[in-house]
Amino acid sequence: MLDLAAANLLSPIILSFALGLAAAFLRSDLSIPEAVAKGMSIYLLFAIGFKGGAGVAEHGVDLRLIGALVAGLVLSAGLPFIAYALLRALSKIDSLNAAAVAAHYGSISIVTFVAATSLIDTRGIDSEGYMVAVAAIMEAPAIVAALWLVSRTGQTSNTDAGLWREILVNGSIVLLVGSFIIGAVTGKDGLEQISSFIVAPFQGVLCLFLLDMGLVAGRGLRESRGVLGGGAVAFGLLMPPIGATCGLAAALLLGLSTGGTVLLMALAASASYIAVPAAMRVALPEANPSIYLTLSLGVTFPFNLTIGIPLYATVAQAVNGGG
Amino acid sequence: MLDLAAANLLSPIILSFALGLAAAFLRSDLSIPEAVAKGMSIYLLFAIGFKGGAGVAEHGVDLRLIGALVAGLVLSAGLPFIAYALLRALSKIDSLNAAAVAAHYGSISIVTFVAATSLIDTRGIDSEGYMVAVAAIMEAPAIVAALWLVSRTGQTSNTDAGLWREILVNGSIVLLVGSFIIGAVTGKDGLEQISSFIVAPFQGVLCLFLLDMGLVAGRGLRESRGVLGGGAVAFGLLMPPIGATCGLAAALLLGLSTGGTVLLMALAASASYIAVPAAMRVALPEANPSIYLTLSLGVTFPFNLTIGIPLYATVAQAVNGGG
Amino acid sequence: MLDLAAANLLSPIILSFALGLAAAFLRSDLSIPEAVAKGMSIYLLFAIGFKGGAGVAEHGVDLRLIGALVAGLVLSAGLPFIAYALLRALSKIDSLNAAAVAAHYGSISIVTFVAATSLIDTRGIDSEGYMVAVAAIMEAPAIVAALWLVSRTGQTSNTDAGLWREILVNGSIVLLVGSFIIGAVTGKDGLEQISSFIVAPFQGVLCLFLLDMGLVAGRGLRESRGVLGGGAVAFGLLMPPIGATCGLAAALLLGLSTGGTVLLMALAASASYIAVPAAMRVALPEANPSIYLTLSLGVTFPFNLTIGIPLYATVAQAVNGGG
Amino acid sequence: MEMHPAKRVEIVIEAAMASRLTDAIFEAGVTGYTVLPVLGGAGRSGRWTREGQVSRAAGMVVVICLVREERVDTLLEAAFKVVERHIGVVSVNDCGVMRAERF
Amino acid sequence: MEMHPAKRVEIVIEAAMASRLTDAIFEAGVTGYTVLPVLGGAGRSGRWTREGQVSRAAGMVVVICLVREERVDTLLEAAFKVVERHIGVVSVNDCGVMRAERF
Amino acid sequence: MEMHPAKRVEIVIEAAMASRLTDAIFEAGVTGYTVLPVLGGAGRSGRWTREGQVSRAAGMVVVICLVREERVDTLLEAAFKVVERHIGVVSVNDCGVMRAERF
């Protein structure tokens, strides 16, 4: 187990993230152009969606798919309540900011999902291709839950019709679901045609993308020193295992495979740092982005990447009696 | 035949284009950064040019090359007259705008060419490597023809020496011809050195590029609702088969291979959406870009991609008695 | 030998550079977006660093590493003096501009290094993986030497603490050293995981990058016609072999392998065109960038790429009695 | 060259709010605007830069709007409704425009 | 800090025409200009955005030109000849510049 | 809409110097600035364009700074110290700003 942990920590992926962090702390001018970072994230979404779809085409769908989607929805809508209560208990962050943070923790980080996929691939564990669809469905419900929390505390949020459309058809959801469908429709043949684009170089692109995330996270941490107290940091480290536990419970209930269990745990444990922050800027402009971005990108993401995911995998393997 | 059509419609490439269209119609914020889109188009031009050149290096050149270049030149300069007459007959678009549209249909769309290459590859049909050079030669003559049409109707165009230089040495022509020459010079060895860059991931990059084209075409269609009447749309669907028929005639005259025939048909059937629009903005600023861009990118390109190319391939195979 | 030279001149890499030059001279609008160019340079640095590190992991480090680092440092700090004296002797360029130029020739061009790696790979010559670290260490000392030259002539340079940090932790150094470490830590396993990203497409990306360099160099040459006199151009062609000779001497002293010798020669012969120009803009704003950029990018880089590197390789092979 | 008096309104606004702003100023009767990218900035809410960012959350854009003087108040009111609760700045200066019939 | 009176001319023009504009204003004796990228915009010819575009046909740029007052008319006339038949807008405002000897 | 008088300072400066400039104006008590990318330009030191460039050496940015009138001199002095030996231009014009408490 320690071996596996070390192997994970010393993988090119994690070390690339560490390199980004280090460069940011050294105040190096190393930076990845915005367009290239966006291009890589489009690549990763397209590839992960397509591969998920192709997996479904090969292994077929069972009723569990619907169960998993419902579980995802419930987790995404439910976790914000736990997150909100925990954050309020642990820190002095006010209710508005706590609700904004809660939205992030109900929702998901697709890179955490990708990193988990990559880890179970390395360990040779199979998973349900449709977990990609579960990831997509978990993006938005958390936002609704958090805005409900805000309204309950008597504060107003800026929600117009446009916002709901933006959330539901935001770029990452559309790309993930779309490429999932393309993968499902074109199946093994389709995957073969483009696998030297979406499979072979995937790990390498992920390295550069994590390098960029390390840079952005590191610069964020440097800029927002002092924004987070000890309580908030504790929240950022405690909430992932709590989310993962809820994910584990749901996975056991559904009877997901070991791989599917790891992925659902990772999804539940992860915090959004793309879609939800943008929605919060529109809906809750008074909430402080430094708080939720630092927690999500600076605390929880590195935790999941380095300790969380291998831990969830080990737990899932133990529980499922697998390798 | 229906099988083949379905196989084409359900290929990752076409579905990616459809995804882009769908995202645009759903008003998703999915978008590919301009720099990444340009980067992909540079990649595609470089790869297709290089492969064409390497093909020529391997199979040698025959006199048909010169015949094919002349045919391309004649098609490009001649088709605008057919396009102009047809568009004026079918719609109420004025002569200036009709001439601008005509320039697009005489010229070519390199992505249509790439998609045709990819389809014949899938069907295992060989083609002449120098068709890339034919594509390059077909870019510009149509503009001259269209400007002549404009002057004939007594209107003025803004043509300075700079414009002709811009048209003749525009980025795509230079890159296509340049990489064609590099491919021809370095041949099989050169191709081997970089084939894991220009061959292996090609289909995948094409998917993402078509996703982007779907997004741009879809947004264009949404913005310019009502710009095109039924007559203009009919033109956009009728002109490609007409162009393809001319291309077929030329190919038969020259005795091109089945693959070369398909490619020449696709070139003649396609409408420019990069080089010619830019030239029109300079030379005919009063012509409405919504008309020519919507026709070329929103009507003709999707038609060729989904129905046109497989149709041309089937016709070419039938005529040549091939597979 | 002539065969080898021709093989080098007619490689896709060199021809791509030539295509860029040609496009610039034809005043084509062909251009690679800044973000894509930066993305490719990040890719190349990451790949070359990682492969160097993985090489060290496989073959182990010997004491020569330290010797090579010291040699790199001495070359980088010493060559500016030779360059300064030579340039002043050959041309009428004033002392400030001569010092700025000297900084470039002590420092290194990573693309020249990459091109040299690629040439020795083609010829099947092995090299020490840690030459990447030597490249990194050679970036900065030349700047110190040149600024000392400036101060000696009684002129002032703008050096603040920020400048030294910028030079020492500039993006390329951090990325090169960081990926070198990642490669060394993850070793063969790590390389295997991402080799279809950093090894397979490497040559192809290098082609496009050199296309871009050709474009930038060509435009620079066009814009700065007349800036360089015959003496300065002679300097740009003479200094690389002089640098290479110093590099050769150091390599022989250290007993480097034939490949390592070629690389050290190429490093010493090359002139910076990224890190040093940026530092010079800050430290010596009165120095004319047209002079140092044109010399480094427009004269010395093409010389090394086409004639220099194959020459150094042949010399190193002869001296080492190798193939 | 005859120039016609007009106002140049420059609004620095979060990218996530840009389409709401342009919708609002359109409704206020403005005939055109131009959107410029922003690399980074600083203000009461701290420093930021766009480098390496993927999310729209952390970016801003500049919206420039040339209007006839008589329309500037309607425009500013419409703009203010959008930026009110948000970070960003609004400035206005006098200018002259060619082809006044366009504004 | 002493500032010298000058004019700031801002021209929104199609990317495809930008080099013609800068050539023209150079000929009009202007000593410098700065070109900014544009993300999108709207005007009489509709809305547009640069995202995902490959062609130069569908983009605009902003050209900023600081000139001494006495040169502004020559500049505007030169600019007008280029933009006349094209979409785009031209605005001018008073400003002060440092280092007047540069303009 | 009530607007408060202010100054808009626009500085075209080499990218390599941008962080030194923003540090300096911060020290001069300015509360905010916005940095815009520049595609290319021309001046006494010739023409240039950003296309295909990798190095920061050959690029410029525009720094826009809205300040209260009473602070503009301190700002300009601070800015001048940074740009003095460098290429680039500085211009200032009057403007009105919303939400004056921010400046």
Ligand SMILES: Nc1ncnc2c1ncn2[C@@H]1O[C@H](COP(=O)(O)O)[C@@H](O)[C@H]1O
């Ligand atoms: N005084 C200013 N001058 C120019 N831009 C400013 C100024 N203050 C704020 N900004 C811009 O508006 C953004 C948000 O400002 P703030 O609301 O003060 O955080 C900053 O990131 C800057 O881009």
Ligand SMILES: Nc1ncnc2c1ncn2[C@@H]1O[C@H](COP(=O)(O)O)[C@@H](O)[C@H]1O
């Ligand atoms: N009133 C305006 N204010 C600012 N920019 C404008 C305005 N009108 C037009 N533009 C810009 O000029 C471009 C062309 O305008 P038009 O010629 O009206 O279609 C638009 O896409 C905008 O970028």
Ligand SMILES: Nc1ncnc2c1ncn2[C@@H]1O[C@H](COP(=O)(O)O)[C@@H](O)[C@H]1O
């Ligand atoms: N008159 C001007 N108007 C606008 N921008 C200018 C002007 N002069 C110089 N610039 C900008 O400042 C940069 C450096 O100018 P210079 O110091 O004259 O070489 C140029 O590349 C332009 O981007």
Ligand code: NA
């Ligand atoms: Na979660």
Ligand code: NA
């Ligand atoms: Na055609």
Ligand code: NA
């Ligand atoms: Na050197």
